[in-house]
Amino acid sequence: MFAFLIRRIIQAALVMLVVASIAFLMFRFLGDPISNLLPEDATVQDRAEMREKMGLNDPVLVQYGRFIVDAAQGDFGQSYRNNRPVSDLLAERFPATAELVLVAASLALALGIPLGIYTALNPRGWLSQGLQVVSLLGISVPTFVTGILLILVFSVTLGWLPSFGRGTVVDLGWWTTGFLTTSGLKALILPAIMLALFQMTLIMRLVRAEMLEVLRADYIKFAKARGIPSRMLHFKYALKNTLIPVMTIFGLQLGGLIAFAIITETVFQWPGMGFLFIQAVNFTDVPVMAAYLVLVSFIFVVINTLVDLLYNVADPRLRAERTPARGV
Amino acid sequence: MTPRNFLFTATSALAIACAGGAQAETFRLGTNGDLYGLDPHSMTDSFTVSFLNHVYEALVRYDADLKIEPALATSWEQIDETTVRYTLREGIKFHDGQDFSAEDVVASVKRAAHEDSPIRGNIAGLVDAKMVDEMTVDLMLDGPNPLLNNFLTNVLIFDSGWLEEHDALDPIDAQKGEEGYTTSNANGTGPFRFESRTPDAQTVLTVNESWWDEPQHNLTRIELNPINSDATRVAAMLSGELDMIFPSPLQDAKRIESTDGMHVLEAPGLRAIMMGINMSDKSNNPNQDGNPLQKVEVRQALVHAISYDLLRDKIMRGKSRNLGGLVAPQVPGFDEGVDAIPAYDLEKAKQMLADAGYPEGFSLNMNCPNDRYVNDAAICQALAAMFARVGVKADLTAETKAIHFERARANETDMFMLGWATLPMLDGYSVLSAMLHTPGGQMGTWNPGGYSNAEVDRLTQAVATELDAEKRHEMMVEAFRIADEEVAWLPLHAQPLSWAARDAVKIPQTADDKPRLWLARIE
Numbered sequence: 145m146f147a148f149l150i151r152r153i154i155q156a157a158l159v160m161l162v163v164a165s166i167a168f169l170m171f172r173f174l175g176d177p178i179s180n181l182l183p184e185d186a187t188v189q190d191r192a193e194m195r196e197k198m199g200l201n202d203p204v205l206v207q208y209g210r211f212i213v214d215a216a217q218g219d220f221g222q223s224y225r226n227n228r229p230v231s232d233l234l235a236e237r238f239p240a241t242a243e244l245v246l247v248a249a250s251l252a253l254a255l256g257i258p259l260g261i262y263t264a265l266n267p268r269g270w271l272s273q274g275l276q277v278v279s280l281l282g283i284s285v286p287t288f289v290t291g292i293l294l295i296l297v298f299s300v301t302l303g304w305l306p307s308f309g310r311g312t313v314v315d316l317g318w319w320t321t322g323f324l325t326t327s328g329l330k331a332l333i334l335p336a337i338m339l340a341l342f343q344m345t346l347i348m349r350l351v352r353a354e355m356l357e358v359l360r361a362d363y364i365k366f367a368k369a370r371g372i373p374s375r376m377l378h379f380k381y382a383l384k385n386t387l388i389p390v391m392t393i394f395g396l397q398l399g400g401l402i403a404f405a406i407i408t409e410t411v412f413q414w415p416g417m418g419f420l421f422i423q424a425v426n427f428t429d430v431p432v433m434a435a436y437l438v439l440v441s442f443i444f445v446v447i448n449t450l451v452d453l454l455y456n457v458a459d460p461r462l463r464a465e466r467t468p469a470r471g472v
Numbered sequence: 473m474t475p476r477n478f479l480f481t482a483t484s485a486l487a488i489a490c491a492g493g494a495q496a497e498t499f500r501l502g503t504n505g506d507l508y509g510l511d512p513h514s515m516t517d518s519f520t521v522s523f524l525n526h527v528y529e530a531l532v533r534y535d536a537d538l539k540i541e542p543a544l545a546t547s548w549e550q551i552d553e554t555t556v557r558y559t560l561r562e563g564i565k566f567h568d569g570q571d572f573s574a575e576d577v578v579a580s581v582k583r584a585a586h587e588d589s590p591i592r593g594n595i596a597g598l599v600d601a602k603m604v605d606e607m608t609v610d611l612m613l614d615g616p617n618p619l620l621n622n623f624l625t626n627v628l629i630f631d632s633g634w635l636e637e638h639d640a641l642d643p644i645d646a647q648k649g650e651e652g653y654t655t656s657n658a659n660g661t662g663p664f665r666f667e668s669r670t671p672d673a674q675t676v677l678t679v680n681e682s683w684w685d686e687p688q689h690n691l692t693r694i695e696l697n698p699i700n701s702d703a704t705r706v707a708a709m710l711s712g713e714l715d716m717i718f719p720s721p722l723q724d725a726k727r728i729e730s731t732d733g734m735h736v737l738e739a740p741g742l743r744a745i746m747m748g749i750n751m752s753d754k755s756n757n758p759n760q761d762g763n764p765l766q767k768v769e770v771r772q773a774l775v776h777a778i779s780y781d782l783l784r785d786k787i788m789r790g791k792s793r794n795l796g797g798l799v800a801p802q803v804p805g806f807d808e809g810v811d812a813i814p815a816y817d818l819e820k821a822k823q824m825l826a827d828a829g830y831p832e833g834f835s836l837n838m839n840c841p842n843d844r845y846v847n848d849a850a851i852c853q854a855l856a857a858m859f860a861r862v863g864v865k866a867d868l869t870a871e872t873k874a875i876h877f878e879r880a881r882a883n884e885t886d887m888f889m890l891g892w893a894t895l896p897m898l899d900g901y902s903v904l905s906a907m908l909h910t911p912g913g914q915m916g917t918w919n920p921g922g923y924s925n926a927e928v929d930r931l932t933q934a935v936a937t938e939l940d941a942e943k944r945h946e947m948m949v950e951a952f953r954i955a956d957e958e959v960a961w962l963p964l965h966a967q968p969l970s971w972a973a974r975d976a977v978k979i980p981q982t983a984d985d986k987p988r989l990w991l992a993r994i995e
Binding site: 182186187190229233292300303309419422423 | 514
């Protein structure tokens with residue numbers, strides 16, 4: 145296990161170094177930050193001085209080296225647009241994204257798994273057929289369209305829920321939460337649904353397919369022949385084996401949720417990290433963009449490592465197979 | 473809490489609630505972007521500075537008709553060619569209770585003009601600021617400057633004691649990697665006090681009861697809600713979560729108008745949209761030898777090939793104002809004669825091209841932003857199609873503003889779109905100095921195409937220091953007339969302003985696209 149962890153950490157470090165390089169090189173083609181920082185009629189000399197001051201005249205490799213050295217110490221520099229340290233900005237925005245992703249993920253799991261089981265156990269029921277059709281829509285309609293539709297129905301027409309923002313948030317000092325106020329909870333509903341919809345339909349379809357597969361397996365047939373009650377059969381023996389691949393996919397998708405939150409946050413003016421990133425792109429705010437990409441790749445790596453570890457825990461066969469190999 | 477105590481608390485709470493209910497008017501504004509921060513000296517974003525103008529004030533300000541009126545200064549006089557003396561208004565207090573005095577003006581002006589200040593271009597030519605007495609300040613310039621007051625509308629005044637206390641006398645240094653105190657705190661003299669701010673979510677101001685001026689507004693609170701997505705901003709307006717949105721997308725005007733209790737405010741603004749022209753010896757289009765655009769006749773032919781009315785009616789939905797000159801009617805230097813638009817005449821255009829030696833037309837590169845001006849990319853597509861009718865093949869590239877302007881500046885194109893509102897100067901000199909004067913030094917910073925005319929240069933330099941308003945105007949008109957004849961730039965239209973508000977909201981729509989909420993009422 146320890147060797148496994150060490151190996152993963154080295155891999156993670158490499159992945160992040162690569163991401164940082166790609167990010168850094170990519171941003172050089174996004175345009176000139178100076179044009180956003182100075183007035184339109186700034187003189188050539190003003191521009192040159194500003195470039196020099198910001199270190200944009202140094203060779204690319206020097207700039208990159210400076211970026212990596214600082215980033216390794218957790219210093220991502222100062223945002224051009226906000227005049228504030230990037231790490232402060234990200235820390236301030238993280239709770240908004242985290243809460244949104246948490247609610248969306250719970251929603252996706254809490255609805256996706258039972259619905260998947262239901263459709264697997266009653267494959268020919270009209271409700272299952274209906275759910276299958278709806279889930280196809282959920283997978284194929286772009287998320288921003290569902291977001292706008294939700295706003296149109298629940299905010300503009302019915303006037304039940306707010307169309308933008310996070311509502312009133314409670315500041316706990318190190319975390320701002322929308323869970324403690326009514327307006328905060330109301331504001332969470334539409335963005336969470338928008339973000340969860342794709343994941344939920346994906347999980348539902350995955351659970352259904354896996355479960356149908358498992359139910360056809362020999363051990364289920366034997367158990368059935370032995371007279372084990374179907375309730376126990378389905379939920380104890382079949383479900384467990386169904387959930388292993390679902391867990392892997394969901395782990396991967398959790399990173400995806402954080403990344404996809406960019407779209408949800410843009411549609412709902414949700415003041416999270418994704419929104420910060422989009423604004424940074426519009427402003428050519430390179431320090432913010434680079435830090436965001438590094439952070440998201442870090443989250444991806446951490447989640448995937450955790451999933452691999454859980455996989456080991458959940459499936460005894462993996463442990464058994466690996467044990468003799470370790471001695472070699 | 474004893475019962476009696478409770479009763480007292482409850483009744484007073486009720487009293488406060490009732491009093492608030494009778495007068496509390498919260499103005500909920502939705503905008504397409506957030507403030508960059510709370511320090512008006514740290515950025516040149518015109519929306520940010522205009523919103524901060526509710527908290528901070530300047531020596532002078534524009535009224536609803538964009539005429540200069542006294543604000544923190546009551547009067548001013550030109551002492552000699554390079555010194556202007558400002559008399560300050562008595563009895564003004566900052567929001568934290570400190571008295572306003574000459575010391576604050578000197579500290580603020582010096583802060584804005586500091587060599588690290590990104591807005592120092594707004595008071596170019598300032599040599600020194602001196603306190604004469606408690607309520608009098610002298611500003612020393614490097615030469616006569618007829619536009620000093622125009623610039624000063626944008627130099628907002630801080631309390632020097634407050635700046636000193638928080639170590640903020642120098643402007644924020646972007647390289648220090650620290651947050652400046654003034655980025656998230658504010659203390660001005662304006663009609664509203666800063667209350668709270670969550671970036672990209674909400675900024676709240678409350679009324680300043682002890683404002684020096686007679687309030688025209690009846691607001692007690694302003695909530696600024698940035699909503700970047702056009703669709704969401706309109707939806708929030710329609711659902712009644714906002715009192716006003718700005719800008720309101722052109723394509724949604726009908727939808728808002730057809731909703732009960734809401735209307736759209738539209739007017740052509742100050743920003744002139746125009747095409748810059750490459751006048752160097754070489755075309756940037758690989759299929760074109762030489763540079764046909766160097767010939768005046770070719771440029772004049774292109775003007776005849778543009779249907780201004782079609783652009784206005786189809787692309788701008790009838791909301792823009794066609795411009796024959798380079799400035800909008802509200803801007804000093806505007807002239808009706810210059811503004812006249814040559815007739816749309818394809819035959820004439822073709823004939824002129826043939827006479828100039830291009831009977832088969834020619835090729836050029838055209839570059840446009842797609843995220844900067846109203847319908848920017850669509851305008852360029854229409855232009856390219858119009859040019860095609862006279863045989864001029866325009867290879868169009870539409871891209872994000874950060875890249876577009878960089879390319880335009882480097883003269884890597886033959887024709888590029890630029891919008892110019894002349895702000896904060898609000899004067900034709902802004903166009904003359906930045907876009908028409910031969911490039912070099914402080915001049916021609918936005919003349920990458922390299923237009924050059926000795927007479928225009930001479931007039932521009934004279935306008936810079938001419939204090940006589942009439943003479944100045946004549947010189948500007950003359951320079952614009954020459955530029956118009958030679959088609960130095962291709963002017964298109966004044967971009968429309970579009971705001972949307974509840975019917976209960978009364979607000980003057982100012983052509984500079986800066987909502988002044990201290991002139992707004994909710995009825």
